[in-house]
Amino acid sequence: xxxxxxxxxxxxxxxxxxxxxxxxxxxxxxxxxxxxxxxxxxxxxxxxxxxxxxxxxxxxxxxxxxxxxxxxxxxxxxxxxxxxxxxxxxxxxxxxxxxxxxxxxxxxxxxxxxxxxxxxxxxxxxxxxxxxxxxxxxxxxxxxxxxxxxxxxxxxxxxxxxxxxxxxxxxxxxxxxxxxxxxxxxxxxxxxxxxxxxxxxxxxxxxxxxxxxxxxxxxxxxxxxxxxxxxxxxxxxxxxxxxxxxxxxxxxxxxxxxxxxxxxxxxxxxxxxxxxxxxxxxxxxxxxxxxxxxxxxxxxxxxxxxxxxxxxxxxxxxxxxxxxxxxxxxxxxxxxxxxxxxxxxxxxxxxxxxxxxxxxxxxxxxxxxxxxxxxx
Numbered sequence: 001x002x003x004x005x006x007x008x009x010x011x012x013x014x015x016x017x018x019x020x021x022x023x024x025x026x027x028x029x030x031x032x033x034x035x036x037x038x039x040x041x042x043x044x045x046x047x048x049x050x051x052x053x054x055x056x057x058x059x060x061x062x063x064x065x066x067x068x069x070x071x072x073x074x075x076x077x078x079x080x081x082x083x084x085x086x087x088x089x090x091x092x093x094x095x096x097x098x099x100x101x102x103x104x105x106x107x108x109x110x111x112x113x114x115x116x117x118x119x120x121x122x123x124x125x126x127x128x129x130x131x132x133x134x135x136x137x138x139x140x141x142x143x144x145x146x147x148x149x150x151x152x153x154x155x156x157x158x159x160x161x162x163x164x165x166x167x168x169x170x171x172x173x174x175x176x177x178x179x180x181x182x183x184x185x186x187x188x189x190x191x192x193x194x195x196x197x198x199x200x201x202x203x204x205x206x207x208x209x210x211x212x213x214x215x216x217x218x219x220x221x222x223x224x225x226x227x228x229x230x231x232x233x234x235x236x237x238x239x240x241x242x243x244x245x246x247x248x249x250x251x252x253x254x255x256x257x258x259x260x261x262x263x264x265x266x267x268x269x270x271x272x273x274x275x276x277x278x279x280x281x282x283x284x285x286x287x288x289x290x291x292x293x294x295x296x297x298x299x300x301x302x303x304x305x306x307x308x309x310x311x312x313x314x315x316x317x318x319x320x321x322x323x324x325x326x327x328x329x330x331x332x333x334x335x336x337x338x339x340x341x342x343x344x345x346x347x348x349x350x351x352x353x354x355x356x357x358x359x360x361x362x363x364x365x366x367x368x369x370x371x372x373x374x375x376x
Contacts, residue, residue: 006077006078006186013043031057058073095340102342104150114372129174129182139186145190157195158191162199164199170184171209194221198213198225198227200227229241230262245285258335259278270316298332302337305339307339309360321370325371325374344365
């Protein structure tokens with residue numbers, strides 16, 4: 001039996017299944033020798049706890065007739081300090097690959113005046129359901145945590161992004177909704193934010209992920225966004241992404257819908273195609289949330305293009321960025337981001353696709369400064 005996944009108000013308790021598992025119908029978990037709580041699986045999240053407090057848990061197995069084993073030996077865990085910040089409002093936050101040492105958050109903020117960034121990506125490490133930056137860098141890495149603190153000292157804030165183009169996804173390696181919620185909380189608490197973006201570029205267990213996100217939102221009011229693949233300029237997000245949103249709506253989960261305006265088939269002008277894809281996504285959202293007004297739906301929409309040369313051939317130019325920005329401002333949408341801050345320079349104006357430059361001729365941080373004009 002182990003106790004982990006500590007936040008300021010919760011602990012995650014896990015244990016091995018009973019060796020006499022044939023007749024076992026439930027487990028009972030007792031906290032500090034109190035009245036037991038029933039669990040059907042082999043994990044349980046204790047919520048409503050006090051910060052910086054130690055708790056002891058023990059578990060027993062019970063059958064349908066009410067016969068229960070003796071309790072296990074107790075296991076203890078301690079909640080963290082109450083560092084959950086107020087939610088606040090983040091309307092513009094370029095993505096930054098935080099596994100790369102440059103540019104630093106503080107340096108980018110100082111150069112541009114843009115003080116909110118989306119940290120990519122929190123993944124599972126080699127042990128499984130334990131978050132790490134890029135799956136390899138410890139979540140409490142001093143360089144990253146100190147950089148975030150320096151940004152926050154300037155009045156900035158971060159969004160934590162999970163998922164992305166690579167794995168292993170926390171959404172895959174965390175076996176239950178409770179464990180996944182615990183992993184999310186660990187990352188959010190480490191960097192002191194209450195904003196989470198789930199970037200879905202692979203299949204996920206939709207019910208498990210939305211249950212974890214709903215728990216997070218119910219417990220601490222976390223702002224949740226889904227960054228999703230686009231099928232085409234007149235289609236909107238792909239069918240699997242639409243299923244994610246339908247399940248979120250059914251569960252009462254509030255989300256910002258953030259289509260990736262990159263790497264999809266199109267005809268005509270690329271700037272117009274990005275806007276068409278965003279408008280098509282709004283049409284899909286109307287079907288998911290039919291009770292909301294058009295204005296309410298627009299306030300649930302984000303857009304995230306890939307600046308410069310995209311992976312599949314199209315190029316987002318400065319003119320395309322200004323066209324998209326104008327549309328975003330006119331429609332008063334919820335959020336603008338882009339991939340990525342490290343690419344926002346003219347270091348390779350030869351058309352290549354690179355993680356460290358845009359592939360086009362541009363000045364340093366030119367796209368950051370263009371999209372800084374987003375007024376929400």
